Amino acid sequence: MDGYFQTVITTSLSDQDVWTRRIERWVPGLAIALGVFLAVIPVAATLLRSLTLDGTDGLTLIHYTKLFTDPRAQLAARNTLIIGTSVTLGSALLGFLLAWIVSRTEIPGRRAFELLNLVPFFTSPYVGAMAWQYLTAPNSGLLVYLARNWLGLDLSFLRINSIGGVIWVLVLFYTPFIYLFVIGPMRNLNGALEDAARVHGLGFIDTMRRITIPLLAPALLSGAIVVFVTSAGLFDVPVILATPYAIPTIPALIFESIGYPSDFGRAAALGTMMMLVIVGLILVQKYIIGNRRFETVSGKGYSPRPAKLGPLSHLTCLAIEIFYIGFGAILPLIAVLLVALSPIWKGWFDPNRATLENFRYVLEEFDMTQHAILNSTFLSVLGATLIVALGFLQAYRLQSRQGWLAKTLQPILSMPNGIPGIIFGLGILILLIRTPLYGTYWIILIAYVAHYFPFAMRSIGALLMSLSPELEQSARSCGATWWQTLRMVVIPLSRPGLIATWLMLFIILVRELGSTILLYGQGTETISVAMLLLSEQNFLYVAALAIVQVALLSLAFALLSRNSKSLFQ
Template sequence: MFRGRAATWPGAEPVLTVGAGLLVAALVLLPVGMLLYTSLRVEEFGEAAYFSLKNYTEFVVSPRILRSIGNTLIVSTGATLLAGFFGIGLAWSHARTNTPGRRILEPFTLVPFFLSPYVGAIAWSYLAAPRVGMLNGWLRWLFGLETDPLSVYNRWGIIWVLALFFTPVMYLFVIGSLRRMDPALEESARTSGSSILQTTRRVTLPLVTPAILSGAILVFVSSAGEFGVPLALGSPFKIETMTTQIYNLTSGSAIDYNASAALSTVLAALTLTFIYIHRRVVLPRGYTTITGRGYRPSLVALGRWRYVALSFNIAYLLMAVILPLLALFLVSISIRWEGRFDPRALTLANYAYVFTYPLSARAVWNSLKLAIAGATICMTLAILVGYTIHRGRGRGRAALDVLSSVPVGFPGIVLAMGILITYIRSPLYSTLWILLIGYITRYIPYGQRMVSSVLLALSPELDQSSRTSGASWITTLRRITLPLLKPGIVAGWLLLFMIFLREFPISVLLYKGGLEVLSVAVWYFVEHEGAVRTAAVAMVQVGLLLGAIFLFRRLAGADELAV
């Protein structure tokens, strides 16, 4: 009986891989198709609905929408350039130099990624808002200024916050490539007389160019699709981006799902263009930097410049981690907030309110359930899809690779719009399942890319040798492939857990009363509560994220995050 069952195991490969592929296809194509369908549908009062390009030819080219498109391009480009500067510099100093304290600094460098950019924008409003910003107060007192020198309520403020909180995305892409690079390539350049700068410019950076470009594309797409930061820093002063305009069209008294779908399609077309560039330009530039010979990447001795690198690290952490978290904490323990911290007016009542108020208490539990279940399901699909693409022999591998990348080109609020239209009349609507579907659909490319980056570095001869020795596909997967994929799996699960715990645009569009998550609770408190209670619920989210990253770093090790 057991032999008969074992004989059926080889059939598990096509069943699991094809099933995963079909599920991913359904998750992606249904909302995308419904979004396009709705964008072409014109509904006018008193007339039968008909199909036309009117939503594009009349609405999308209106001056208000064109301004939002221009703002989106400006802030996305600026954030990508600034995040690239921070991310590449930090990754190189941590992976390839003798910068003092780099092992201690590394986990703190990743903290901004785990925070919600929306929460980061709120924190920076406490720091650099006119009249009530702590930094403005300190600078006025220090230099005797009469006016506020800083303000985040403009395009530069949006770029600044986006760059700070998307820098870890670039960092994670680049540091993994740097750590896997054969040091003999750089040593040969130095032996030939090249300086540190010349070696970095002519050897190191070209070899990690695919990782840099991949990170830059993801940062640009993420910035273009970011909803929380423009909502917090731009909307109050009429600086609208495409995402805030999409949301405005789906809320309030002037709801127009057809126009919102048309604008969503335009935004998706913009970001999908960069995905196409990634596939046609970036991927062909990949280089083999891992060989069968064992090695340990050597470190570059910076001499006195190592303290400059250390100062660069500390400056970034001060701006991206220390000051925002300090501002949130000080505001959260204050009885009231008027722009300065008063040690005589401290309280923990704000936290008591968060944990006793039904909406915020419910939001904590809902967020944890969705983050754990979503990350587990998403990584399971990612492993099967990644294996099918890079180790399978079917004809549909290229199509599956393209299909699994499509959600990257759809900002969260855009994909949420398609999911809302698709499932609004199904039993899934008004349940946590629709949020789970939204999270998995939007972020499965993240898990799949984490798995694929490790698979591409592994020789297929390992799997082939196992199968030649008589091991089944399941046995090979369990004993060979999965242990070698552990860094990608652990890092991918962790990243997805953090993303789901802080996800905002999908949550705010798909949630209904009773289904609130933490990010929605923060937004609700911004709209209906004071600054002190808003800071308290934001700190609860931050605390959960920091506790999770500490736990998983202890379980998985420090190097598991870099893939």
């Protein structure tokens, strides 16, 4: 650190000018103002639409009263609540365990597991749901067939077409969210606190319960909110596993509402209720976190020591990793690959008829694929970068100002996350359809930034809470400017979390469909749009494109992490 401050002192003396101070004051403030603008307009549009009836003047609560008196909507709300809560708890437990195993143990293959834990994240939940349908469908599932014919077992109890099935698939595919939220702060954890607990006689479980988990509470809670909102609002998985069996969910009701004849008022009322849920969750998060301090990174040079595990614990950790990667990545990918290599899927893979025709069609004949890959890469890289920059500045400002304004702004700024993608996309479409932005990349980019900046703000906010203010104060007292402090102290210390947030956003944007489907134009299609259009033709093509997508993302992440000891360190 000495080198740092020496540089800070030397450069700061010559850089303190009026522009620096202006930038310090205005840049984070502008980021907040932009966030409020981006949040308020779609939120207000959704709220207004939920309170108006086509062809009439004035405001009405009819969409809400209809929803509250509709038994199907009540059942859908109950199912969605069960799904959201169970997925959040399941993903939190599994994500936390995986992050802990990778960052705090010395099991063999830790480095490989760090990347493999992300593989389920590279697959779209739609493809994941189809994969599990192919694996465990009661009359034609691959695993059901194998178990019956090779082992004499009846696997009909698995019931993939149920709320339990939806929860199972979503837990597998949302665990990486929590993993990404937690792994950075866990790596930054001050090991002295855990050491102190152990010195005072606390065992491993108690240390975890009273020290480790509470210190990671901001990251865990932020991740949990993201998982709850996105899993409860996700349409793809329930539509494959639950809707066919008359199990309603809120996203399915929203999808029905935008069909013909459309009822956007009803869809907006459902979206508004989702927003209220997210505001409620953020207030609960605030209450839990309260005014406690969560600094785990200070000026003292502690770093967490690997946990000392016995052979049985080692084996358990390995088993958890194998369980997750097996069920979250390997099995579904095998199913998707076998489907993609078949000319027609009859419930069983016939090696004599294996073909690459589906890959050829997707990569050569379907002319959208190639530019969809380029478009997705461009939009996701630029979108994730802009969102992280915006989220960082917002979180930084809100962290440093804890007044009433900051406390009020935080739930407001989080509201766009609560709006389902399709409703958000519709709002942007109505707002910008008359502008030259319509049909270009930029309208999609605006929708991405406006919808997803709260993810970054919350994720980075949790990260900044773990940094001791003494670090920044030391730099400033040595004469460093705001920008120098950010560049030399805050950003380097936040790097693991910033990278994790960027990766998470990159993947989210690659998979984004809700908004994109209403905003894409000819030539601006993304991979998700191509997948949806292929799904109208044949799922075998979707399977082939999904394999290509997973291969490309795995390769990119492997290359990215090749030159560093760890991607998140």
